[in-house]
Amino acid sequence: MADHLPKALGPLLREARTRLAAADVDDPTLDARLIVEHFSGTTRTQAIADPERKIGDNSIAAIHAALRRRAGGEPVHRILGYREFYGLRLLLSPETLEPRPDTETLVEAVLPFVKAMAKREGACRILDLGTGTGAIALALLSAVPAATATGVDISAGALATATLNAGQLGLGDRFTALQSDWFEKVSGRYHVIAANPPYISSGDIGNLQDEVRDFDPRLALDGGVDGLGPYRIIAAEAARFLEAESRVAVEIGHTQHDEVTDIFRAAGYGLVGAFRDLGGNDRVLVFQQGKP
Structure with a gap:
């Protein structure tokens, strides 16, 4: 990758796109725009209205480094340090899974219940495993x-x-962080227990997309020999932490609908909702204790 980048915004965007396309990046136009805007502090409107706008040397250096990382396979949002999720900007770190649009399905699945509980009880306590x-x-x-x-x-x-x-996000007074191996240190009772657990079987980790395998933490991916270990733990232990008529919602791999349903059914839960992601794949299951 040549060292010299144009200093005018329009040509800079074009050169960034060209370099990422040459590296076979999936969406070079979008990723080039995200990188250039983020590290230059510019907007799409400015690129259109003022393509000759000069970008400072420090920004150029940062863009150059970011393009090298992206061309090397690092996901663009890891480079930017944040990801948009459900309209919120969330900071990332090496220890966090990069939240993906599929997981918004889980939010949508339980949101009506959370709203109804909050309206009825004046509160809704959520446990996010x-x-x-x-x-x-x-x-x-x-x-x-x-x-x-x-x-x-x-x-x-x-x-x-x-x-x-x-x-x-101004939510710190309503969010409590708890370091715990699943339910080990958890106390109290909750109206909703939600989880996007690791659900890739250990032997399949190597087959994942490079961007997932090489940059998402393995701890957040590996669901054990058959990918179902975390669901067994949640199904076995959640009851002690649930209020009456509460819900357990879990994200699943697209082939795991039947197995996960069986695990929860054996533990005394009934399936009260199944939701698909934008790609039409099974993605979220919602359970309630004692339901047939």
Whole structure:
């Protein structure tokens, strides 16, 4: 990758796109725009209205470094340090999974229940297992002012990121971070237990897209020999932490609908909702204790 980048915004964007296209990046136009705008502090409107706008040397150097990282396979949002999720800007760290649009399906699946519970009880307590960036909990808190959430993660680094995100979004007073191996340190009772657990079987990790395998934390991907280990833990232990008529919502791999349903059914739960993602794949299951 040649060292010299144009200093005018329009040509800079074109050169960035050309370099990423040459590196076989999936969407070179979008990624070039994200990188240039982020590190130059410019907007799409400025690029159109003022393509000859000069960009400073420090910004050029930062853009150059970012383009090299992206061409080397690092996901663009890892380079930027944040990802948009459900309209919220969430900071990322090496210890967090990068939240993806598929997981917004889980937010949508439980949001009506959270709203109804908050309206009926004046509160809704949410337990987000494996919270990572805090994505699920914070999306629900942003939509329901009466809700509170505890975000559980085994990783101290992930919890530090989630806490930072909660504070930056003005949700820090309703979000509690708890370092725990699943339910180990959890106390109290909740109206909703939500989780996007690791659900890739250990043997399949190597077959994942490079951007996932090489940059998402393995701890957040590996679901054990058959990819179902975390669901067994949640199904076996959640009951002690649930209020009456509460819900358990889990994200699943697109082939796991029947197995996960069977695991929860054996533990005394009934399936009350199944939701597909934007690609039409099975993505979220919602359970309630005692339902047939």
